[in-house]
Amino acid sequence: MKRDGPVSSQASSAGEPAKSRQRLSQSERRAQLLRGAISDAANVGLGRLTHAGVARECGVAVPTVFAHFENRTVLVKSTVEEIRRFYLELASYWHRPEIPARAAIEAHLNAYSASIATDRPYAQVWLEWSTAVRNEFGIWDSYITYHNSLMDTLAATIRRGQKQGAIGKTVNPMDGARMIIASAVGITQLHFMRRDKKEIARFVAQSIHRALDD
Numbered sequence: 001m002k003r004d005g006p007v008s009s010q011a012s013s014a015g016e017p018a019k020s021r022q023r024l025s026q027s028e029r030r031a032q033l034l035r036g037a038i039s040d041a042a043n044v045g046l047g048r049l050t051h052a053g054v055a056r057e058c059g060v061a062v063p064t065v066f067a068h069f070e071n072r073t074v075l076v077k078s079t080v081e082e083i084r085r086f087y088l089e090l091a092s093y094w095h096r097p098e099i100p101a102r103a104a105i106e107a108h109l110n111a112y113s114a115s116i117a118t119d120r121p122y123a124q125v126w127l128e129w130s131t132a133v134r135n136e137f138g139i140w141d142s143y144i145t146y147h148n149s150l151m152d153t154l155a156a157t158i159r160r161g162q163k164q165g166a167i168g169k170t171v172n173p174m175d176g177a178r179m180i181i182a183s184a185v186g187i188t189q190l191h192f193m194r195r196d197k198k199e200i201a202r203f204v205a206q207s208i209h210r211a212l213d214d
Contacts (some may be wrong), residue, residue: 023030030068032058037079042121046128047136049076076137080129084146085123090115101161102212105154105180109204112184116191127188137200151177168214176211183207 009112019146024032036057041049050072053063058065094108116123132140154177161167167176186207190200 029064033060033065033068034078034082037075038082038121038125040130041079042124046079046125046132047141049079051075064155073137076139076189077142079125080139080142080170081120083122083126083129084142086119087112087126088146088149088153091150095153097160100162100166101157101164102166104157105161105212109180109183109208110201113187113191113200113204116188122189123191127185130185147181150181154180161212167212170214171212179211180207 026146033054033120036054037049040053040057044053044168051069054065054075065075069078090111091108093106094111096104099107129139132143151174155173158167158171158173158176160172161164162169162173183204186199186203190203
């Protein structure tokens with residue numbers, strides 16, 4: 001992906017030398033710990049995410065993690081909140097009014113696909129979050145909130161595209177938005193199946209066509 005969108009989550013590593021760690025501000029430390037939490041959750045799953053695992057991932061003491069996330073519920077909820085922030089920021093970047101609507105949706109879905117290579121742990125944790133229907137730690141409720149926000153963004157762009165004549169007039173904006181979001185699951189699975197880039201690109205193009213054309 002040409003990085004003209006939001007900055008990758010992997011701008012710096014989770015673990016850092018002790019001297020560098022001492023110079024981190026509170027916000028920088030929290031960001032580091034969240035990256036470590038996402039990396040650990042990608043390995044062990046959200047249900048097995050612990051303060052000790054995050055500490056190992058980041059090379060810090062366990063009390064450091066507790067200082068930012070007071071208990072396991074807060075840790076897990078904060079982890080999925082970072083996933084929410086990351087993907088809604090990606091959507092916000094592409095769904096700007098100056099970008100033609102259909103081009104915005106195409107660029108957004110292709111940017112998501114490309115981000116799986118650069119931010120693989122985020123995609124892996126997002127995939128688990130999107131099926132967390134048992135609602136442990138209340139994360140299914142938080143996923144629904146994220147999903148509804150993304151739906152609103154996509155549906156608004158679809159309506160704009162219909163006015164521009166670039167999206168089918170009979171397309172229901174909410175259904176089209178739902179199909180685009182559903183296709184992200186397939187895209188993620190194809191990446192984790194190590195499918196050919198051309199096959200993934202074809203699936204993206206087909207998903208857009210089916211969601212946006214009469």
